[in-house]
Amino acid sequence: MTVTLVLVIAMAVLFSCGVYLLLERSLTRMLLGFLLLGNALNLLLLTMSGAAGDPPIGTTSKGIADPLPQAFALTAIVITFAVSAFLLALIHRSWKLSRADEVEVDEADVAIGRERDEAADEDPETTTDAEQEATR
Secondary structure, eight states: OOHHHHHHHHHHHHHHHHHHHHTSSBHHHHHHHHHHHHHHHHHHHHHHTOSOOBOSOSSOOTTBOOHHHHHHHHHHHHHHHHHHHHHHHHHHHHHHHHSOOBOOOOHHHHHHHHHHHHHHHHOTTTSOHHHHHHHO
16 A cells, blocks of 8 residues: 555545534534544645655756645645634633533524525426426
8 A cells, every 4th residue: 555545545534524523513523623624635735746856955956846735735734723723712702601512503594594495495487397387
């Protein structure tokens, strides 16, 4: 098994665990899922950058590593850190206010969603031709 295959498998596991944790209602699990997605993205950038090269010191440009994927990885690390700090602030504020870590279902949003679904069912432009023929 090559190093690239191991990185791809690790990246796939991190992506799947991160998405699973992001779909939870607990803010702490959402933060952990986001961190896993950030690490998976860094592995993706590392894997897609190609083979390792020489440092850019010397007289020829043969075999020098491409600095663009490294810049992307650094940018991804900074963005992940900033969003993680913001999520930590949200989790801390939520804990201070309600002593709860879970996101609750907002009844007003659910009602708006139901109204939107009912309006879409009544709208003749969104129904298919077969449904219109069945109602005639």
